[in-house]
Amino acid sequence: MFRKVLVANRGEIAVRVVRALRELGISSVAAYSDADRGSLPVRLADEAAYVGASPSSESYLRMDRILDAAKRHGAEAIHPGYGFLSENADFAEACAAAGIVFIGPPAEAIRKLGSKTAARQLAIAAGAPVVPGTDRALSGWEEARAAAKSLGYPVLLKASAGGGGKGVRRVDGESQLQSALRDAASEAGRAFGNSEVYLEKLVDEPRHIEIQILGDQHGHLIHLGERECSIQRRHQKVIEECPSPLMSSHPDLRERMGQAAVKVARAAGYANAGTVEFLIDRDANFYFLEVNTRLQVEHPVTELVTGLDLVEWQLKIAAGERLTLKQSDVTWRGSAIECRIYAEDPDHDFMPAPGTIVHLSEPSGPGVRLDSGIFEGWDVPLEYDPLLAKLAAWAPTRDAAIRRLDRALSEYVLTGVRNNIAFFREVLADAEFREGRLSTSFLDRFFKRRKKAVDDPEAEAAAALVLALTAACTHAQRVEQSRWRTSGLEDVLR
Amino acid sequence: MTRQVTVNSRSGRIEINGSRLRYVREDGVVIESEYSLEGASVLLNGRSYRVNKGAGKEMWVNGRRFSIEVFDPRDLRPGQGATVNHGRQEIAASMPGKVIRVLVSPGELVEEGQGLVVVEAMKMQNEMKSPKAGRVAEIRARPDATVGAGEILVVVE
Numbered sequence: 001m002f003r004k005v006l007v008a009n010r011g012e013i014a015v016r017v018v019r020a021l022r023e024l025g026i027s028s029v030a031a032y033s034d035a036d037r038g039s040l041p042v043r044l045a046d047e048a049a050y051v052g053a054s055p056s057s058e059s060y061l062r063m064d065r066i067l068d069a070a071k072r073h074g075a076e077a078i079h080p081g082y083g084f085l086s087e088n089a090d091f092a093e094a095c096a097a098a099g100i101v102f103i104g105p106p107a108e109a110i111r112k113l114g115s116k117t118a119a120r121q122l123a124i125a126a127g128a129p130v131v132p133g134t135d136r137a138l139s140g141w142e143e144a145r146a147a148a149k150s151l152g153y154p155v156l157l158k159a160s161a162g163g164g165g166k167g168v169r170r171v172d173g174e175s176q177l178q179s180a181l182r183d184a185a186s187e188a189g190r191a192f193g194n195s196e197v198y199l200e201k202l203v204d205e206p207r208h209i210e211i212q213i214l215g216d217q218h219g220h221l222i223h224l225g226e227r228e229c230s231i232q233r234r235h236q237k238v239i240e241e242c243p244s245p246l247m248s249s250h251p252d253l254r255e256r257m258g259q260a261a262v263k264v265a266r267a268a269g270y271a272n273a274g275t276v277e278f279l280i281d282r283d284a285n286f287y288f289l290e291v292n293t294r295l296q297v298e299h300p301v302t303e304l305v306t307g308l309d310l311v312e313w314q315l316k317i318a319a320g321e322r323l324t325l326k327q328s329d330v331t332w333r334g335s336a337i338e339c340r341i342y343a344e345d346p347d348h349d350f351m352p353a354p355g356t357i358v359h360l361s362e363p364s365g366p367g368v369r370l371d372s373g374i375f376e377g378w379d380v381p382l383e384y385d386p387l388l389a390k391l392a393a394w395a396p397t398r399d400a401a402i403r404r405l406d407r408a409l410s411e412y413v414l415t416g417v418r419n420n421i422a423f424f425r426e427v428l429a430d431a432e433f434r435e436g437r438l439s440t441s442f443l444d445r446f447f448k449r450r451k452k453a454v455d456d457p458e459a460e461a462a463a464a465l466v467l468a469l470t471a472a473c474t475h476a477q478r479v480e481q482s483r484w485r486t487s488g489l490e491d492v493l494r
Numbered sequence: 495m496t497r498q499v500t501v502n503s504r505s506g507r508i509e510i511n512g513s514r515l516r517y518v519r520e521d522g523v524v525i526e527s528e529y530s531l532e533g534a535s536v537l538l539n540g541r542s543y544r545v546n547k548g549a550g551k552e553m554w555v556n557g558r559r560f561s562i563e564v565f566d567p568r569d570l571r572p573g574q575g576a577t578v579n580h581g582r583q584e585i586a587a588s589m590p591g592k593v594i595r596v597l598v599s600p601g602e603l604v605e606e607g608q609g610l611v612v613v614e615a616m617k618m619q620n621e622m623k624s625p626k627a628g629r630v631a632e633i634r635a636r637p638d639a640t641v642g643a644g645e646i647l648v649v650v651e
Contacts, residue, residue: 343616352616354590355643359534359546359554382590382615410557415548422557453558460501460560461517461525462536462543463553464508467564468497469531 001319002026002077002101006049006070007041009081010060012373012389013297014041017079020311029073031066033059035381040373049073054383060084063091067098077101077318079311083385086294089114103318105293109268113291117160119264123288126267128260131203131279131287137196144181144199145174151201157181159188160196167191170202203287205439207280208232209244210292211261212302214313215271216323223258224302224310225332227275230438231427233350238420238443239427240298241337242305245398245436250284257286264288273299273314297340297390300369304336304394335401338392339424341372341414343380346423354382358416363408367394367401370408380417388419398436402428426450498565508564582631585622585648587641591615596637598648602630610648611635624650 004027007017014030018041021028030045035054042048049069052059059065061084070078078100080086092107104110113119123130132151137160138144148155148171157180159167167188169180181197189195207230215221228244229237247254261276268291275296277289299310308325317323344350360376372389374380380388391412393405406428412421427433430446499506499517506519510529515538517525530537536545546554553562591613598610609621610630628650635647 351620352589352618354615355549358548361544382592384616386616413544413546413554413557415546415552415554415559417549418559422559425557455523456555456558457517457519457523457525458527458538458541459543459555459558460499460506460519460562461508461515461527462538462545463555463560463562464497464499464501464506464517464564465510465515465529465531465536466534466545467553467562468495468499468508468510471497471564471566472495 001321002075002315004029004047004073004075005077005079005103005315006031006066006073006075007045007081008051008060008066008078009084009086010036010039010041010373010384011387012371013081013295014039015044015373016371017081017311018045020309020315024312024315026315029069029075031060031069033383035379035383038378040375040378047073054381056084056383063088063094066091067094067100070100071098075100077103077315079103079314080294082292082294082297087114087292101318103272103314105270105272105274109270110293112268113270113293116290119290120288122267123264126263128264128288129286131200131289133200134198137198138181141178141181144177147199148174148177151199154202154204156200156202157184157197158200159184159192160194160198167197203279203281205282205441206230207244207246207438208237208277208289208440209246209257209280209286210275210277210296211257212296212299212310213261213265213270213274213276214310214317214323214325215265215274216317217271217320218322220323221262221266221270222323222325222327222330223261224306224308224330225254226257227296227298227301228438229298230440231433231442232440233443237298237340238342239337239339239424240301241335241398241401242301243332243335243398245438246280246284248436253284253286260286260288264291272317273310297387298338300371300390300392301336301338304369304392305332305334306330307333334394334396335398336392336394337398337401337405338390339405339409339420340387341389341391341412342420343386343388343417344420345418346420350420352382352386353418354380354386355417356380357414359413360415361411361413362389363391363411365408365411367404368392368408369394374414388414388417399434402434496567498567499562501560501562503561581628582649582651583625583628584646585610585624585650587613587622587643587645587647588620589613589615590643591620591641593635593637593639593641593647594619596633596635597621598630598633600630600633604628604630604650610650613641613647622647624648626650 006029007014008031018028028045029047030041031051032042051065085091089107089110092102095102134147154172157169169184171180184197185195212224227242229240231239275292278286280286343353357378369392374388395401395404495510509516515529527538536543594612594614604624606627608624611622631651632649
């Protein structure tokens with residue numbers, strides 16, 4: 001096993017990795033930028049290494065500086081967390097060239113699964129279901145018309161080189177196809193310098209369910225079940241849970257999806273922890289979407305339900321140890337739900353809200369897990385993602401987990417930066433959420449039926465009381481201080 | 495002690511007398527109660543409230559955020575309060591961030607709702623729009639400059 005590991009990330013995930021390292025008796029080195037000098041992971045780690053200025057392009061994304069920091073501190077391995085360099089095949093190769101272990105999959109596996117179209121080809125070859133569509137770029141209008149007709153409307157036009165929603169058009173009928181084809185191609189051309197587009201059947205109001213996989217470097221690969229991540233805003237997950245509520249009505253779905261995920265991972269020569277994402281349609285058919293070749297933000301729900309420590313396994317596997325778990329050793333107990341606490345304003349289109357944390361009281365108690373990267377007085381930097389913490393609750397049933405998570409949210413006091421804590425309590429109280437009727441359009445529809453907050457004049461009175469008495473108190477102090485000043489006491493106290 | 499109050503821009507009055515409190519809102523809602531205050535804990539009519547200060551004028555009560563101000567009525571002299579703004583409108587950054595682009599130039603005529611400046615924070619770009627039709631009188635935002643919340647970026651008249 002390693003003696004020292006560099007954590008090339010920040011915030012709550014850096015804290016998570018530092019904790020795992022300490023539990024294993026491994027020294028930790030936290031990489032930090034200017035903005036993160038005073039951060040929680042720097043406070044908690046054994047050592048800290050400066051990697052550059054605040055913008056991530058000058059620090060956490062700089063391979064040379066991260067590698068240099070690892071060498072300077074004598075770290076034998078680098079844990080990349082998620083985001084930043086975690087899915088960068090060049091970085092994984094650069095680590096190997098420098099004689100440092102990259103804690104993640106082999107560079108070739110990252111490369112094979114990195115491109116959406118290449119991953120789709122790989123999934124098809126491995127026999128995993130993909131969203132029906134044309135497997136190559138369309139040659140023109142006639143081919144598009146024939147393909148759309150055989151797929152059945154609605155269909156989606158997508159840029160072959162795509163990403164970020166650019167060059168994507170929904171087409172509901174043939175009359176829209178010609179203009180959509182022209183628009184998508186020209187948008188794709190401008191965005192990616194490649195105007196090729198292809199067609200996919202539109203999966204309407206899908207669920208997003210993903211499978212956690214874990215494999216060692218000796219060819220042993222298993223799955224750890226699913227996480228349902230359908231509650232999203234701006235294509236980013238905000239609530240995740242295990243098991244998916246869909247599993248109770250489809251008891252064999254987990255195993256079928258799990259096997260499909262393992263097949264894709266094996267075809268890519270995968271090792272370490274990874275996640276295979278799927279879309280699920282209304283009839284519970286699942287379609288391969290993509291592979292995230294790293295630890296996921298939402299890994300705690302899997303840990304709570306399976307009782308396994310994913311980061312510990314990542315470290316052991318990277319050190320060459322064998323994955324001693326068989327597929328049949330993995331069991332799923334109870335239900336876990338996580339919500340992502342963001343510095344953002346749910347009442348204003350989830351606008352990010354950096355600032356200073358004025359007051360913080362964190363929840364605890366039975367069945368509550370908090371992965372946090374903040375503390376009272378911390379300035380939430382404006383350079384990075386607004387994720388502050390992840391709050392998860394475990395209970396024997398989904399209903400009990402919802403009630404427990406709501407209880408924990410009610411204890412959570414975080415002031416100074418706008419955040420989504422109160423918003424989550426509204427979502428957890430929603431009847432459709434409680435019934436497990438989830439889809440990626442859940443939040444859009446939730447906002448339409450969302451009730452205005454109830455008037456609470458007594459709470460206003462409580463706030464006014466504290467403010468009025470504090471102001472009176474500060475006034476009295478000022479009077480007191482001026483007395484010292486006149487008596488010369490001020491100099492003595494200095 | 496009596497204080498004028500505005501909560502989420504609605505005005506009211508709070509009277510504190512020994513251990514009794516009376517809160518009267520402009521819409522006629524009245525709260526009367528014995529109170530007890532200990533640190534961040536307030537007890538009103540037997541109910542428990544946690545009250546914490548937030549940024550600026552924000553107070554958080556049991557997870558809800560109120561924008562609230564308390565004034566001593568003796569401090570409110572005539573002539574204070576709303577300043578006349580002669581049709582000039584200052585457009586300020588709604589969040590701290592970095593100026594990515596300035597979309598207008600001085601003297602340019604702008605429509606209501608037209609984008610003026612793009613500010614980025616936490617990987618999200620936000621376009622600051624003109625609140626009215628008019629002429630760009632002044633541009634204080636500089637590309638790549640870091641700005642604080644409330645900092646004036648553009649003046650439209």
